[in-house]
Amino acid sequence: MKSWRGPPVPVAARPSVGSSGRTSSWRIQKPVVNLKRCTRCRMCWIFCPDVAISFTKRGPAINHDYCKGCGICANECPAKAITMEAL
Amino acid sequence: MREELVEEELFAPGHRACAGCGATLAVRLALKALGKNVIVANATGCVEVISTPYPETAWRVPWIHAAFENAAAVASGVEAALKSLGRRGVKVVAIAGDGGTADIGLQALSGAVERGHDFIYICYDNEAYMNTGIQRSSATPFGAWTTTTPVGRVKRGKDRPKKDVPAIIAAHGAPYVATASVAYPIDLIKKLRKAAATEGPTYIHIHCPCPPGWRFDSDKMIEVARLAVLSGAWILYEIKNGRLNVTIKPPKRRPVSDYLKMQGRFKHLTDAEIAEIQRTVDERCRHLGVG
């Protein structure tokens, strides 16, 4: 008779990237960055709800595994450097 | 003005309140101002417990008690029922103590005011949970002794300021909010009549000294309430559609120590602690334009 070895109580999940699966399949449009126009102001990075934008030397990089295509970055970019395009 | 006061008593004697109870005087005066055409929704608390020991009731008006934290919610239901029945001319009145208003009942009160029900909410503020024997509420004043803010080596009385509920209710955009005191019955009655004449949610916060709770002899109940106003510890004002005006301005403000030293709950205060209270009272009076 195995002794009780159930999960520790209270039931808690450990935080991890993509812990509830990749959300890329949600989008029907995706952001495309025109690096020439981009002024590196990072507004897109600040406003992205899904932490799907990171910053490299060359400017914003979209993480297409988790970007849901909400379009906030494009809408907020002051330099209009991001456009939402069909998949 | 006094002649206009109705002779009839809508809160009968024989209730079990302590001798000299400020809260029951507040209720008695309020019902005098409002008259018979009211329905009262009362929260658990001193007034509820002392006035309705089955099979007796002190209330000569329709009255309902359901629980501690929902006087405003029950009142909302009564008001909605009257509206759906098309009955006019009956004012719904929610009554609760400071604990039932500022702490456990604040959510229901906020909801009822936000929904704009046509009712008067009366808070009888005796500045602690008196029905359960003087425990601290958020409306207990800074420094006061209660059985849950005892005076010890490490902690001395309540260490937080009194929660300003009238300001919270005014911030909801309630059309009429006022503070009152049992020591100023005419001011109290005028404000209740104004509330009664106002369509929508109104809030009256009545200062009610409690002899056993504040530790003073019962005959001084009105004197203590008066000194609270004369010293600026309690300010009588009304807020009509967001505009505040002070209704009773003491000609020359008494030092707050005159008010504090009448009460055993403050007798442990050092001069420094009294000076701190004086400072906050001065600042509040300046803020509200009381001399």
Add this chain to the structure above:
Amino acid sequence: MKQALTGNEAAAIAAKLARVKVISAYPITPQTAVVERLAEFVANGELDAEFIKVESEHSALSACIGAAATGTRTFTATSSQGLMLMSEMLFVASGLRLPIVMANANRSLSAPLSIWCDQQDSMAVRDSGWVQLYCENNQEVLDSVLQAYRVAEELLLPVMVCFDGFILSHTAEPVDIPGQAEVDEFLPPYKLPNPLDPCRPVTMGPVGVPECYEEFRCMLQEATRASKEKLIEVGRAFWKHFRRRYGLIERYRSNDADVLLLTMGSLGSSAKDIVDSYRKRGEKVGLVRVRSFRPFPVKELIDALGSAKAVSVLEKDVSPGSAGALFLDTAAAFINVKRAPLMLDFICGLGGRDVSSLHIREAVRAATRAAEIGEVRKAVRWLGLREKLVGLRI
């Protein structure tokens, strides 16, 4: 007029037909569509009622108490955590003997959070003094809300009409909607003996001093017991008006059964299919479905289950540290009965877990085996449990 309705819609339409005057409710999955439909009826003038959009379920029932006490027919609806939040007021409503009717879309209880169906919520408040009806389908939801008002208002008792979240609340089924005139004939206007009224002041909710509190509780017990006859009487009246039969329990091919399934709610309809398939193979299996859990139909269950050899109780709740509530009450019913069937309790369908025909067949087999060996080795079991995840031998 027949229409495809979800359980939520059926409850909302029933409230409208009952001409409720004050609705006071707070949204919660899976009950939400009840309050949405009612809001539309009121907004379109289809229902002349005040809808108090309260800030919490605790206030939802508190406002209903105020309104019912002031002499208007009231309605509310909730689920799960909402039922828990208002539970203080459930006891006050029954203690004040106010005839409030509530629809409860059964949903599991936190923690962990679950928005899916089981009956732990209403079971957790089975002692609240409310009459509790459990419906098998959306027709029964509509009909039970109408009958609930008759029972409530004639006995001054609040009634809770429970139906399975999602399985019924969000599933559309053909439902016959009675005409307003017929309902008006079946359901007379609301009348409270001592309402809140300045012309005749009364005090409601006084201090129940020790000299009489026990007597008030006894009066409530007697009223809930009397609601058994009242439910039967109102069920007959409903048959006369609407040609649909309702009682405290439903017996399906159970008279000559050796093995009986006992359950509540939508599981009843699944169990009937299984009973039919066993019957086709000549095995005497039957079903008894409890509609009224409070008042608990003791005599009716003794009659219905008494002649069987073994009974498998299928229920979507468990009282941790004990067993399922339906099993406990049913076993207690037989305590002084000489010849009692063997009884097994199957906890199943918790937190939205589907109860498949295989699970129900497992319960039938277990009862049949118990009947053969004449004893029950393990009375409380689980159906559809993923035992590997739990890491111990159940």
Add this chain to the structure above:
Amino acid sequence: MKLTPGAVITEPGSTTRYQTNGWRTFRPAVDSGKCTGCGLCWLYCPDAVISRGKPPGVDYRYCKGCGICANECPAKAITMVPEERG
């Protein structure tokens, strides 16, 4: 005494059946000579036992002897005298 369902009390003001005079150790004595009939005692009484008039009436069945009337009387026409126990 038959109990009403839900403990509804249908007789308003029925606490008057219970007389609270036993609570007091002092009772207010009114000197009608000094009294000006101002009515403050009537206004401030938490138990509504004082009736207006010059001098005011005191319903000693319910007076709890709190002493507010005596303390507040501007004409000092009311004094609290020890309750003589029979």
